[in-house]
Amino acid sequence: MFESAEIGHSIDKETYEREVTELREALLEAQYELKRQARFPVIILINGIEGAGKGETVKLLNEWMDPRLIQVDSFLWPTDEELSRPPQWRFWRRLPPKGRTAIFFGNWYSQMLHARVNGDIKDSRLDVAIDAAERFERMLCDEGALIFKFWFHLSKKQLKERLKALEKDPQRSWQLSEIDWLQSEVYDKFVRYGERVLRRTSRDYAPWYIVEGVDERYRSLTIGRTILEGLQAALDVKDRPRRQPHAAPLVASLDNRGLLDSLDLSLALSKDQYKTQLAQEQARLATLIRDKRFRQHSLVAVFEGNDAAGKGGAIRRVTDALDPRQYHIVPIAAPTEEERAQPYLWRFWRHMPARRQFTIFDRSWYGRVLVERVEGFCPPADWLRAYSEINDFEEQLVEFGIVVVKFWLAIDKDTQYQRFKERESIPFKRYKITEEDWRNRDKWDQYVDAVGDMVDRTSTEIAPWTLIEANDKRFARVKVLRTLNDALEAAYRKDK
Amino acid sequence: MFESAEIGHSIDKETYEREVTELREALLEAQYELKRQARFPVIILINGIEGAGKGETVKLLNEWMDPRLIQVDSFLWPTDEELSRPPQWRFWRRLPPKGRTAIFFGNWYSQMLHARVNGDIKDSRLDVAIDAAERFERMLCDEGALIFKFWFHLSKKQLKERLKALEKDPQRSWQLSEIDWLQSEVYDKFVRYGERVLRRTSRDYAPWYIVEGVDERYRSLTIGRTILEGLQAALDVKDRPRRQPHAAPLVASLDNRGLLDSLDLSLALSKDQYKTQLAQEQARLATLIRDKRFRQHSLVAVFEGNDAAGKGGAIRRVTDALDPRQYHIVPIAAPTEEERAQPYLWRFWRHMPARRQFTIFDRSWYGRVLVERVEGFCPPADWLRAYSEINDFEEQLVEFGIVVVKFWLAIDKDTQYQRFKERESIPFKRYKITEEDWRNRDKWDQYVDAVGDMVDRTSTEIAPWTLIEANDKRFARVKVLRTLNDALEAAYRKDK
Numbered sequence: 001m002f003e004s005a006e007i008g009h010s011i012d013k014e015t016y017e018r019e020v021t022e023l024r025e026a027l028l029e030a031q032y033e034l035k036r037q038a039r040f041p042v043i044i045l046i047n048g049i050e051g052a053g054k055g056e057t058v059k060l061l062n063e064w065m066d067p068r069l070i071q072v073d074s075f076l077w078p079t080d081e082e083l084s085r086p087p088q089w090r091f092w093r094r095l096p097p098k099g100r101t102a103i104f105f106g107n108w109y110s111q112m113l114h115a116r117v118n119g120d121i122k123d124s125r126l127d128v129a130i131d132a133a134e135r136f137e138r139m140l141c142d143e144g145a146l147i148f149k150f151w152f153h154l155s156k157k158q159l160k161e162r163l164k165a166l167e168k169d170p171q172r173s174w175q176l177s178e179i180d181w182l183q184s185e186v187y188d189k190f191v192r193y194g195e196r197v198l199r200r201t202s203r204d205y206a207p208w209y210i211v212e213g214v215d216e217r218y219r220s221l222t223i224g225r226t227i228l229e230g231l232q233a234a235l236d237v238k239d240r241p242r243r244q245p246h247a248a249p250l251v252a253s254l255d256n257r258g259l260l261d262s263l264d265l266s267l268a269l270s271k272d273q274y275k276t277q278l279a280q281e282q283a284r285l286a287t288l289i290r291d292k293r294f295r296q297h298s299l300v301a302v303f304e305g306n307d308a309a310g311k312g313g314a315i316r317r318v319t320d321a322l323d324p325r326q327y328h329i330v331p332i333a334a335p336t337e338e339e340r341a342q343p344y345l346w347r348f349w350r351h352m353p354a355r356r357q358f359t360i361f362d363r364s365w366y367g368r369v370l371v372e373r374v375e376g377f378c379p380p381a382d383w384l385r386a387y388s389e390i391n392d393f394e395e396q397l398v399e400f401g402i403v404v405v406k407f408w409l410a411i412d413k414d415t416q417y418q419r420f421k422e423r424e425s426i427p428f429k430r431y432k433i434t435e436e437d438w439r440n441r442d443k444w445d446q447y448v449d450a451v452g453d454m455v456d457r458t459s460t461e462i463a464p465w466t467l468i469e470a471n472d473k474r475f476a477r478v479k480v481l482r483t484l485n486d487a488l489e490a491a492y493r494k495d496k
Numbered sequence: 497m498f499e500s501a502e503i504g505h506s507i508d509k510e511t512y513e514r515e516v517t518e519l520r521e522a523l524l525e526a527q528y529e530l531k532r533q534a535r536f537p538v539i540i541l542i543n544g545i546e547g548a549g550k551g552e553t554v555k556l557l558n559e560w561m562d563p564r565l566i567q568v569d570s571f572l573w574p575t576d577e578e579l580s581r582p583p584q585w586r587f588w589r590r591l592p593p594k595g596r597t598a599i600f601f602g603n604w605y606s607q608m609l610h611a612r613v614n615g616d617i618k619d620s621r622l623d624v625a626i627d628a629a630e631r632f633e634r635m636l637c638d639e640g641a642l643i644f645k646f647w648f649h650l651s652k653k654q655l656k657e658r659l660k661a662l663e664k665d666p667q668r669s670w671q672l673s674e675i676d677w678l679q680s681e682v683y684d685k686f687v688r689y690g691e692r693v694l695r696r697t698s699r700d701y702a703p704w705y706i707v708e709g710v711d712e713r714y715r716s717l718t719i720g721r722t723i724l725e726g727l728q729a730a731l732d733v734k735d736r737p738r739r740q741p742h743a744a745p746l747v748a749s750l751d752n753r754g755l756l757d758s759l760d761l762s763l764a765l766s767k768d769q770y771k772t773q774l775a776q777e778q779a780r781l782a783t784l785i786r787d788k789r790f791r792q793h794s795l796v797a798v799f800e801g802n803d804a805a806g807k808g809g810a811i812r813r814v815t816d817a818l819d820p821r822q823y824h825i826v827p828i829a830a831p832t833e834e835e836r837a838q839p840y841l842w843r844f845w846r847h848m849p850a851r852r853q854f855t856i857f858d859r860s861w862y863g864r865v866l867v868e869r870v871e872g873f874c875p876p877a878d879w880l881r882a883y884s885e886i887n888d889f890e891e892q893l894v895e896f897g898i899v900v901v902k903f904w905l906a907i908d909k910d911t912q913y914q915r916f917k918e919r920e921s922i923p924f925k926r927y928k929i930t931e932e933d934w935r936n937r938d939k940w941d942q943y944v945d946a947v948g949d950m951v952d953r954t955s956t957e958i959a960p961w962t963l964i965e966a967n968d969k970r971f972a973r974v975k976v977l978r979t980l981n982d983a984l985e986a987a988y989r990k991d992k
Contacts, residue, residue, distance in 0.1 A: 038837065085848050085851075085896070086848070086895070086896035087892075088892050092841075092842060092846070093845070093846065097838055098838075122620075124620035124621055124623075125620055127620075127623070127624050128620055131623065131627045132888075139839065139881075139885050142878075142881060143839035338593065341537075341593035341595065342591060343641070345588075345635075346588060349585060349588040350588070350589065352581050352582065353581075355581075392628075396583075397582055399582070
């Protein structure tokens, strides 16, 4: 879920200064239009890792916008008055009126997260708090509110570096109380429970935006632009927005560096390396599937990727290791008539493996947020809600003991071009290339955005995405097999 | 929550036979139209008390409608195939396709309820299951499904009588396995947890319909008519219904006997009785409010009722007992400008008492489902969602220790007429009667429906409604005071 926020986004000074001038002007204008229309309030929630720039960002927003129209609340210590009333009262009394903006810093999410991290509450109490938060936000959005939820993220490594830098800076070393965060257990817990909260409360009408906190310029511009675009879209909707889905779950990354760009596509294996490693991993898989601990599990592998990225070949290398009775391949094409008469996920549920079975999905339920999104086969409201429906779905699988492994096979545009041309020239491969493949290629950038969003919103601790560098087919096939094996072993270890 | 389903509804044979003929024809027609449009599926959930006619009703629906287009599933014992997959799989595989109807008997609600009643799970696990059910239904409705949820109810007394009757009937005495239900603990638990489930999962797009199970004819007609009206409304919406709110939360009671009709408005106190009892109850209240246990609580009293039902007088008799520093009266009129700029419940939250305070609301948050509904001041989607928002709200109050007491002061139409006339003729009372009061009176029947729905949907174990027979002012005032006192004592008892 935090993948895209660990790749070291950054914006150079010149770009930043140029963009900020425009952004500030546009933000102010939107703010005055919000006040003029006075049709709905804006609520901005600030959450995430300590030390990732939450405080600085709030300060900046106050500088950029008209502070008379913004109120900032941090909800640190409840007052006596607040303590003598139900806990929700403090939030209610601070709600901004229509036409105004509130920044809630240390809000309902901070409270439940700290309680869980400290061990004051257990998972089921956390889930109850999550549910209450969701109801509250749903009500607010039904009443017209526009809610932005920002999660500031740093990888553990990034956090360490940041703290080291702080130490050296005498003017800011007082902030080192944040050093608590270095205690790796706290960081890990915070990220783990944070992910649970984000997974369950990211809704089309109030999605979480995850922001990488390392580069101040990148961070600030991202927040500013997200607010601006969301606000402008809401101001343009003339009818009162009732639980309006946000225009897009994520703004395209500002530095044009998406998750896919961060892959090292030059990774490759020699023929000899390939031969040895493939044989090793295939033997490992065969053993792991025959292991008696597999009786308590089943395995679901999802293969997605660019056209011509080598999904078919990778799947074949997996199944080569196995007895045909041990696996089942489900190729996903256009839905049948029967499937169209059912809710979207129905056609995947019907193929769910029983215990001790292995099902391979050649393309999958992610079609909704990939091809259906890009081609406009379904309205935005449908693919926007799909992220959380898919997370719910995979959670149900994993809770039952199914091991879910998801692959995105990534190649670059040149490699795809070469493979397309090759397919056209080799008679027995010609059936693999169609006009549609060339058309999809024209939408390369849109797919890049869609894949980035997909991974950010559905790569979870319980069912993570694995990005496969697939320019070299040998490297890709071995990495796929190894990932499957590692996932099975991890599941067996947890059984103990 | 079950109030309206314990008043002994019944339909005579002649009416029944006349209505059934029409109903069956219309149901068949709607069913064929559903098949022809094939735009959405219909899912009917059957839950509630054993012995309240669930099985008979399902049998009847199958008789009335075309059984080729209905599938009935009872989900009693999972098969081996089902046990080897995630628990949700069994429901997914049974979902009806667009154009068809499924009746789910023993569904996800039965499972969570039985687990809770048997003590297999605790409240927080129940809440997690409730939340999962809500997500599942939301997804289904987002995908277009039309869901009806029926809860069959019998009061404990009704259940006992029904079982006695069964015992005497040799042909049906085999059904006496239901006698388990007589064990009062099981019944009580089932109703208590059932209420929790209903309160949290009744949503405008998938509300619960509570059906009194005593009279077979009443029960059957109610179910049939609810399905027919809901189905017809959905078939008429030309756009694909996406989480469409149901047309009305409840059909008006078929035998024209609502909850309010079941009140005995002849209840009265003589002057002497009044004097004695009023003094007693006032003294009791004064003591209870001064009790040191009140420090852990606060008290919220809501007064609603017909115009001229005597709310003001009743409130005065309450406050007469107290020091003015001990209470606060909040009269609710049209919202101020500041209040209109906030979510609906904001103007009530702002008046929530701190611990050891007592706040009296003269009219309240129920305005949304009363005057705003009847006068059309807000669209149906808004007042429909208000029921669950209000339940959430009151739950937050009660969880904090606030004692919430809600009164509906009921008079009959003649009494109201006399009081209006009296007010017009007495100079110092003339200000209390306006044109608007006369206009409201014209909508008497609509208010009766609205009050019935309100009580059914928001009278909960934690914050029940008390209906006050108010034709006799003396009786009403004493009953109000006594109810307040009883509620405080009950709260103190629970503290231990």
